[in-house]
Amino acid sequence: MNWETVARQVSIRTYTTLKAGGNAEFFAIARTSDDLKRIAEGCQANGIQLTPIGTGSNILPSDHGVPGMVVVNLTSNLTFDTDGTITADAGVGFQELYLQAAQRGLGGLEFAVGIPGTIGGALVSNAGAYRSEISEFLTKLEITFDGKTQWVDPSWMQFSYRDSILRKPEPANAVIQRVMLHLNPREPKHIYDDGREYQRQRISKQPPSASAGSFFKNVISEELSQTIEGLTDGMRKNRVVPAGFLIEACGLKGFRIGGAMIGERHANFILNVAGATATELRSLSHHAKQEVLAKFNVEIEEEVLYLGDWSKFEPIPA
Numbered sequence: 001m002n003w004e005t006v007a008r009q010v011s012i013r014t015y016t017t018l019k020a021g022g023n024a025e026f027f028a029i030a031r032t033s034d035d036l037k038r039i040a041e042g043c044q045a046n047g048i049q050l051t052p053i054g055t056g057s058n059i060l061p062s063d064h065g066v067p068g069m070v071v072v073n074l075t076s077n078l079t080f081d082t083d084g085t086i087t088a089d090a091g092v093g094f095q096e097l098y099l100q101a102a103q104r105g106l107g108g109l110e111f112a113v114g115i116p117g118t119i120g121g122a123l124v125s126n127a128g129a130y131r132s133e134i135s136e137f138l139t140k141l142e143i144t145f146d147g148k149t150q151w152v153d154p155s156w157m158q159f160s161y162r163d164s165i166l167r168k169p170e171p172a173n174a175v176i177q178r179v180m181l182h183l184n185p186r187e188p189k190h191i192y193d194d195g196r197e198y199q200r201q202r203i204s205k206q207p208p209s210a211s212a213g214s215f216f217k218n219v220i221s222e223e224l225s226q227t228i229e230g231l232t233d234g235m236r237k238n239r240v241v242p243a244g245f246l247i248e249a250c251g252l253k254g255f256r257i258g259g260a261m262i263g264e265r266h267a268n269f270i271l272n273v274a275g276a277t278a279t280e281l282r283s284l285s286h287h288a289k290q291e292v293l294a295k296f297n298v299e300i301e302e303e304v305l306y307l308g309d310w311s312k313f314e315p316i317p318a
């Protein structure tokens with residue numbers, strides 16, 4: 001690793017869509033997969049904690065900062081084989097991948113229209129929408145961990161709903177370098193029509209202010225989905241209780257702590273409407289969790305990942 005290109009104490013607020021959080025102890029930008037490998041292997045060899053980020057659309061870094069190295073992944077290589085196999089750097093944008101695939105008549109990623117972020121970030125939380133998720137299309141991935149870079153099968157990731165092994169504390173410091181995906185041929189007109197329809201639905205539901213998308217995972221529960229009033233038949237059939245439905249039922253739409261607010265249009269969005277600190281945003285999340293627990297006896301779990309040092313976190317009273 002070339003330490004001359006590494007900066008110290010850099011604010012990463014602007015590298016997050018929630019526009020909050022403190023400094024990275026060390027900070028670098030990787031533009032090629034060689035850069036990313038060097039940084040990952042260098043940190044792992046020197047015992048430096050490593051946090052790769054893509055577009056920061058699913059994270060909330062602490063106001064007290066993130067220890068170790070934060071590397072912004074701007075790798076962008078993308079190739080298509082004639083048999084529909086795609087090889088992409090983990091820094092390729094999810095939208096870019098959808099568009100490039102659509103232009104070649106390869107379908108499946110229509111659900112990704114409107115999901116910001118990189119392929120790497122998408123895989124970590126098995127990003128999805130409209131009953132599809134990224135893991136369905138993955139055939140292999142290249143990972144650096146324990147100082148080694150190797151290709152592994154998708155089973156390594158232990159995917160489930162908005163979850164993978166890379167959301168857990170171990171293996172610490174693992175970095176997705178590249179991925180291989182397989183998409184199937186589809187008439188481009190149908191790909192674009194579906195993509196546009198999903199985009200239209202998003203625009204009507206999603207608030208325009210700074211956010212990290214849905215803050216909480218939906219609740220999958222046979223019991224709750226059959227007993228709670230007001231769910232659609234589709235939700236009951238799929239045993240899904242939207243987190244936004246529960247938060248709204250607690251009367252929290254528009255509720256604020258400092259500059260953080262629960263979305264008026266969509267209660268599963270925690271918005272930064274007026275220069276909120278990360279502590280204000282997390283305090284509001286804490287309040288929503290407490291209210292849902294008290295009313296429904298259900299613990300909702302964050303989809304957004306808290307990064308860095310939260311050891312001094314004390315929720316601001318609501």
Ligand SMILES: Cc1cc2nc3c(=O)[nH]c(=O)nc-3n(C[C@H](O)[C@H](O)[C@H](O)COP(=O)(O)OP(=O)(O)OC[C@H]3O[C@@H](n4cnc5c(N)ncnc54)[C@H](O)[C@@H]3O)c2cc1C
Nearest residue numbers: 054055056057058117118120121122124127128176212213
């Ligand atoms: C308006 C809006 C709408 C959204 N809609 C959806 C939606 O419909 N469905 C959905 O699933 N999500 C949605 N999201 C959340 C988010 O966009 C996705 O989770 C996205 O895939 C995250 O990608 P990212 O590059 O921004 O990851 P980041 O937020 O930068 O990182 C997320 C996590 O992945 C880790 N990470 C990133 N890159 C790597 C890598 N190369 N190797 C190892 N770890 C890595 C980070 O350390 C962090 O823990 C939405 C967000 C917004 C703001």
